[in-house]
Amino acid sequence: FAAEPGVAGRLPALERRYQELAARAERRRQDLQDALSLYTMRSEADACGLWVGEKEQWLHAMHVPDKLEDLEVVQQRFETLEPEMNNLASRVAAVNRIADQLLATDQRNQESIRATREKLNVRWERFRALADQKKEALTSALNIQNYHLECNETTSWMREKTKVIESTQGLGNDLAGVMALQRKLSGMERDLEAIQGKVRDLRAEAEKLAAEHPEQAPGIQDRLSAIETVWEELCRSLRRREESLGEASKLQGFLRDLAAFQAWLSRTQTAVASEDVPATLAEAERLLSQHESIRKEIAHYGDDYRSTRAVGREVTRGQTDAQHVFLHQRLEALDTGWEELGRMWENRHQLLSQAFAFQLFLRDSKQVEGVLSTQEYALSHTEMPSTLPGAEASVKKHEDFMATMEANGERVQGLVATGRKLVAEGSLHADKVQETVDSVESRHQRNRDMAQELLGRLRDNWELQRFLQDGQELTLWINEKMLTAQDVSYEEARNLHTKWQKHQAFAAELAANKGWLEKMEKEGQQLQAAKPELGPVATEKLSALRALWEELESTTRTKARRLFDANRAELCAQSCAALR
Numbered sequence: 001f002a003a004e005p006g007v008a009g010r011l012p013a014l015e016r017r018y019q020e021l022a023a024r025a026e027r028r029r030q031d032l033q034d035a036l037s038l039y040t041m042r043s044e045a046d047a048c049g050l051w052v053g054e055k056e057q058w059l060h061a062m063h064v065p066d067k068l069e070d071l072e073v074v075q076q077r078f079e080t081l082e083p084e085m086n087n088l089a090s091r092v093a094a095v096n097r098i099a100d101q102l103l104a105t106d107q108r109n110q111e112s113i114r115a116t117r118e119k120l121n122v123r124w125e126r127f128r129a130l131a132d133q134k135k136e137a138l139t140s141a142l143n144i145q146n147y148h149l150e151c152n153e154t155t156s157w158m159r160e161k162t163k164v165i166e167s168t169q170g171l172g173n174d175l176a177g178v179m180a181l182q183r184k185l186s187g188m189e190r191d192l193e194a195i196q197g198k199v200r201d202l203r204a205e206a207e208k209l210a211a212e213h214p215e216q217a218p219g220i221q222d223r224l225s226a227i228e229t230v231w232e233e234l235c236r237s238l239r240r241r242e243e244s245l246g247e248a249s250k251l252q253g254f255l256r257d258l259a260a261f262q263a264w265l266s267r268t269q270t271a272v273a274s275e276d277v278p279a280t281l282a283e284a285e286r287l288l289s290q291h292e293s294i295r296k297e298i299a300h301y302g303d304d305y306r307s308t309r310a311v312g313r314e315v316t317r318g319q320t321d322a323q324h325v326f327l328h329q330r331l332e333a334l335d336t337g338w339e340e341l342g343r344m345w346e347n348r349h350q351l352l353s354q355a356f357a358f359q360l361f362l363r364d365s366k367q368v369e370g371v372l373s374t375q376e377y378a379l380s381h382t383e384m385p386s387t388l389p390g391a392e393a394s395v396k397k398h399e400d401f402m403a404t405m406e407a408n409g410e411r412v413q414g415l416v417a418t419g420r421k422l423v424a425e426g427s428l429h430a431d432k433v434q435e436t437v438d439s440v441e442s443r444h445q446r447n448r449d450m451a452q453e454l455l456g457r458l459r460d461n462w463e464l465q466r467f468l469q470d471g472q473e474l475t476l477w478i479n480e481k482m483l484t485a486q487d488v489s490y491e492e493a494r495n496l497h498t499k500w501q502k503h504q505a506f507a508a509e510l511a512a513n514k515g516w517l518e519k520m521e522k523e524g525q526q527l528q529a530a531k532p533e534l535g536p537v538a539t540e541k542l543s544a545l546r547a548l549w550e551e552l553e554s555t556t557r558t559k560a561r562r563l564f565d566a567n568r569a570e571l572c573a574q575s576c577a578a579l580r
Contacts, residue, residue, distance in 0.1 A: 041098040041113070045120045048091055051084075052127045085131065092124050140212060144220070147205055151223045154198050158230045161191055165237045188238065199231050254311045258330065261308050264301065265337050268294065272344045277428070278352070281359040288352045295345060305338055354427045361418055365436050368415050371408050372443045379450045384461045388469040391462040398458050402451050412444045460531050470523070471541045474516055478548045481510065485555040500563045507556055517549050 099117040103110060165188065206224040210217035272294060278284035312331040316324050378401065385391045419437035423430045484506060524538040 041095055041102065042116055044091060044095050044098075045116050048088060048095065048120055049123055051088060052123050055084075056127055056130065085128070088124075092120060095120055143205075144209060144213065144216065147202070147209055147220065148223060150198075150202060150205075151227055154195070154202065154227060155230050157198075158195055158234045161188065161195070162230075162234050162237050164188065165234075192234070192238070195231070195234070199227060202227055254308070254315060257304070257308055258312065258334070261301070261304055262330075262334065262337075265334070265341065268298065269337065269341055269344060272341065272348050274348070278355050278359065281356075281363055284352065284356040284359045288356050291345070291349055291352050295349075298341065298345065305334075309334065351428075354422070354425065357418070357422055358427060358429050358433065361415070361422060361433060361436075364411075364415050364418070365440065368408075368412055368440055369443075371411070372440070372447060375405060375408075375447045375451075376443070379447060379454060382454055382458075384457070385465070388462075388465040391458070391465040395455070395458045395462050398451070398455055402455065405447065405451060409444065409448075412440060416441055460533075463531075471520060471545055474520060474545060475548060477513070477516075478545075478552050481506075482548075482552050482555065485552060485559055503556075503560055503563055507560060510553065510556060514549075517545060520545060 096117060099113050102113050203224060206220050210220050213220070272291075276287065278287050309331065312327070312334075316328045316331065382394070382398070385394050416437050419433045419440075422433045423437075427433060521542055524542045
């Protein structure tokens with residue numbers, strides 16, 4: 001059928017209709033997809049709107065309660081609302097994405113799509129604003145209720161402490177009573193510091209809440225005033241109790257000072273008793289600085305110690321009851337602790353000083369070992385130049401290198417001296433220090449020996465290159481003269497006598513310069529005798545020079561003989577011609 005006349009003409013029409021059908025099918029698929037997306041968007045938007053409507057009703061109906069318990073219940077409901085809002089936010093975002101896709105593909109429902117999206121977004125933003133407003137109101141109410149609760153608790157706390165102070169009225173008539181009172185009032189002072197901080201925090205909170213809720217500012221300030229009144233009453237009660245002690249106040253002050261000094265002594269001993277060993281130079285510097293500040297602090301407390309000790313002797317003089325005996329024992333323990341603190345500080349200072357010196361030694365040893373490694377690399381990678389200028393420059397460079405080595409040798413000796421001092425002082429790291437000192441000394445000496453040996457070899461190479469350079473110059477001169485000796489222009493029967501005379505002068509020049517070769521041979525023999533390892537090179541060069549010189553002399557003699565024969569033949573020919 002393909003050969004039929006009408007078949008070929010119908011194929012383009014069929015292909016065109018197939019393409020039109022495919023395009024319509026694609027448009028239909030896109031229309032159906034858009035319709036499905038549109039219905040999905042509307043369905044999801046309606047579901048979101050329904051949820052928002054339900055929650056809006058709850059928020060509008062919600063009133064902020066006055067009781068703390070009710071506020072906590074409402075707060076819990078808000079805490080469950082937040083995850084739901086986060087979930088709904090993702091659903092609203094999905095609706096907006098679908099709307100953007102539809103606006104790009106669906107041209108028939110543009111207005112409907114925009115209206116649905118705008119309506120959902122407006123309701124969602126309005127709901128979020130309402131939720132934030134309600135949450136802010138709830139938070140403010142909670143802050144106020146918590147403020148009132150903290151005011152009540154602080155008031156109860158201060159009144160309890162006031163009762164404790166008033167309960168000490170029967171104490172303070174003898175040493176036992178004063179000591180018991182001192183213990184109570186010492187704990188009371190710490191409590192009062194905490195209460196004072198709490199009152200300060202409540203004062204700042206009251207100012208903040210009054211600024212945020214002006215309508216409730218009077219009530220907030222009234223509670224603060226009540227708190228400050230109770231606080232002042234507590235302070236007055238404590239002052240009255242201290243003033244009522246009369247003669248016992250001096251004893252109470254001594255006991256308080258003694259307790260404070262013993263507490264400081266215990267803390268300082270704990271700090272000085274640290275066994276931490278610094279692992280770096282910076283840490284050693286820091287610990288040593290801290291330890292020095294402790295020494296200054298100890299010196300500062302020296303007056304307090306002597307004052308407390310003097311008052312203690314006065315209080316316990318002539319007293320034999322159990323309480324005074326116990327106090328005397330505390331004073332003896334104080335003396336022992338003070339002396340022990342001095343010894344502990346010295347021991348710790350010695351340890352830290354050794355650790356600091358060791359860290360300095362480690363730092364310097366790393367630097368010196370780096371220098372030694374650089375020297376070792378340079379010594380092991382120096383090559384023998386093969387030219388006279390290179391050999392001379394290499395010797396000069398190595399001499400400069402050795403001068404630098406000598407300068408660095410002072411650093412090595414300083415490090416070794418420091419290390420030996422640390423070992424002699426019994427450093428904790430004496431083994432490590434001694435090992436480093438031995439290693440540095442050994443490497444330094446080995447580098448010096450290698451440098452000296454290398455200098456000798458470089459100088460030998462310099463002499464060898466100078467000998468080879470002289471030999472090369474003589475070789476060039478011999479080759480130049482060889483060209484003259486090999487000239488055969490004497491075969492032409494012209495000016496033979498003149499050429500003979502020139503050759504006689506050339507031979508005389510060779511004889512005069514034979515001392516050059518003899519000098520080279522003498523230098524070569526001296527070089528072989530002084531440096532046997534250079535003998536093969538010198539011998540080879542001298543052999544080559546002798547061979548060239550002998551060849552030059554042989555060529556010169558041959559040329560002289562031929563010139564002489566040619567000249568004699570020419571003279572004979574001239575004589576024969578004259579006879580004819």
